Amino acid sequence: MKFPKSLEDLIENFKLLPGIGEKNAERLSFAVLKFNEDQIENFSNSILNVSKKIKKCTRCNNLTEDSDLCSICEDDSRDGSVICVVESTKDLILFEKSNAFKGKYHVLEGLISPLEGINPDDIKINELINRIKDEKIKEVILALNLSMEGETTSLYIIKMLEGMDVSITKIAAGIPVGADMEYLDSLTIQKALEGRIKID
Amino acid sequence: MKFPKSLEDLIENFKLLPGIGEKNAERLSFAVLKFNEDQIENFSNSILNVSKKIKKCTRCNNLTEDSDLCSICEDDSRDGSVICVVESTKDLILFEKSNAFKGKYHVLEGLISPLEGINPDDIKINELINRIKDEKIKEVILALNLSMEGETTSLYIIKMLEGMDVSITKIAAGIPVGADMEYLDSLTIQKALEGRIKID
Numbered sequence: 001m002k003f004p005k006s007l008e009d010l011i012e013n014f015k016l017l018p019g020i021g022e023k024n025a026e027r028l029s030f031a032v033l034k035f036n037e038d039q040i041e042n043f044s045n046s047i048l049n050v051s052k053k054i055k056k057c058t059r060c061n062n063l064t065e066d067s068d069l070c071s072i073c074e075d076d077s078r079d080g081s082v083i084c085v086v087e088s089t090k091d092l093i094l095f096e097k098s099n100a101f102k103g104k105y106h107v108l109e110g111l112i113s114p115l116e117g118i119n120p121d122d123i124k125i126n127e128l129i130n131r132i133k134d135e136k137i138k139e140v141i142l143a144l145n146l147s148m149e150g151e152t153t154s155l156y157i158i159k160m161l162e163g164m165d166v167s168i169t170k171i172a173a174g175i176p177v178g179a180d181m182e183y184l185d186s187l188t189i190q191k192a193l194e195g196r197i198k199i200d
Numbered sequence: 201m202k203f204p205k206s207l208e209d210l211i212e213n214f215k216l217l218p219g220i221g222e223k224n225a226e227r228l229s230f231a232v233l234k235f236n237e238d239q240i241e242n243f244s245n246s247i248l249n250v251s252k253k254i255k256k257c258t259r260c261n262n263l264t265e266d267s268d269l270c271s272i273c274e275d276d277s278r279d280g281s282v283i284c285v286v287e288s289t290k291d292l293i294l295f296e297k298s299n300a301f302k303g304k305y306h307v308l309e310g311l312i313s314p315l316e317g318i319n320p321d322d323i324k325i326n327e328l329i330n331r332i333k334d335e336k337i338k339e340v341i342l343a344l345n346l347s348m349e350g351e352t353t354s355l356y357i358i359k360m361l362e363g364m365d366v367s368i369t370k371i372a373a374g375i376p377v378g379a380d381m382e383y384l385d386s387l388t389i390q391k392a393l394e395g396r397i398k399i400d
Contacts, residue, residue: 003293004265006249013243016235017228028217030290032250033263035216040251043213044244049206050232051240063233065204090230093203 007033059131061107061124063089072096072105079103081138085128085157087111087145095143103141106131111149112156120156129160142170146191207233259331261307261324263289272296272305279303281338285328285357287311287345295343303341306331311349312356320356329360342370346391 002008007029014025035043054063057070064070072078072092082103086092092105109123120126132140142157144150158168173191175181181189202208207229214225235243254263257270260283264270272278272292282303286292292305309323320326332340342357344350358368373391375381381389 003289004254004263004270006246006253006265007263009242010246010250013239013246016239016243017231019224019227024219026290027219029250031217032247033254035251037251039213039216040247042209043216044247046206046210046213047232047240047244047247050210050229051235051237053206054204054233063204063207065206089203090226 003029057107060105061109061127062092062105077102080135082141083128083131083135083137083139084141084143086143087150087153091143101141103139108144108153111144111147112153113149120153123153125153125157125160128157132161132164132166137166139167139169142168146173146187203229257307260305261309261327262292262305277302280335282341283328283331283335283337283339284341284343286343287350287353291343301341303339308344308353311344311347312353313349320353323353325353325357325360328357332361332364332366337366339367339369342368346373346387 003011003026010029010032011022011025014020014028015022020028032040032043053065055065055068056062057064057073058068059073060070062070062072067074079102083106084095084101084103085106085108086095087108087110089107092107095101095105106124106128108125108128110118112118112120112123128140131137140157140161142154144154154170161168172195173188174195175184175188175192203211203226210229210232211222211225214220214228215222220228232240232243253265255265255268256262257264257273258268259273260270262270262272267274279302283306284295284301284303285306285308286295287308287310289307292307295301295305306324306328308325308328310318312318312320312323328340331337340357340361342354344354354370361368372395373388374395375384375388375392
């Protein structure tokens, strides 16, 4: 005895999502079973819509819905001479939530990873280089993870920009605010020391 | 700046599910964004189907899809004279997975809980009593949680069956297989002692 077929189907679909195992998929499916008609309709449609309507911004590769350019690229009040390079739209949202950056972005499609077969050509780096040429960019801020892949990608971009009249910066590495120092790894401590700031 | 509207919609829908918070809903929605067309279609349809096709077995209240009776009620090879009373279809599946029971079930719609306003009439107990009369049941196995609500519900059913020619049993309480005894509560230890079995 298993669950009825439709329920099994839904369980299998939930299991396709990251971090959702058998037990969890069953729990979520039982919750859907208790949804009212409107909730079912909304949930089902929102899945279709996300696939039909969401596309990539033709300039910065951020997500956009109604127009070809994303809301950030269309916002003329933002500084168009600075580009912050992030790994994904998720990272872009994090930066936006911080409210600390008022320039534009360039969203890569991941990071260079020879092991996973991800090459520079796959992640929109050429598009970034072309933008820097075409849009008269003054500063490129590299805001990628300090992982092997992130560092490789940063280095590759730096190399591609050699000889171009653009200032390249990298966001600071160091101790996260609120973190308990005793749990930080040596590399973070090392980066924090290297990046120390003179205060007096 | 937030996510595009369709993506926000999907995130809100995921947040309706139990245990799915903001961060997790974002992660799941981004995963859906990477689904191919077939996967999107399947996921969306499976939600509609679960709501349209799944219904309750008219006899035991288990879930069923194509016919009015569930696959267990329709299975004549099972012993129709024993009914195991469980709280939910989820519990029924657990018993089925154990392969230890070959009778029929009666699935309650939860447990009696005056605090939450759940009364005996709300959870298909009358239907159980009628079945015991009509189907010439010989044994009723109470397989409910040992919580306040579970015990209340068991006692209520026992009271309703008073004077009827049916044997009532309750599944054993005791030490779960594989559990480390040092983490068990006193009540479990007490139940295990009360239910001790003579071996020599």
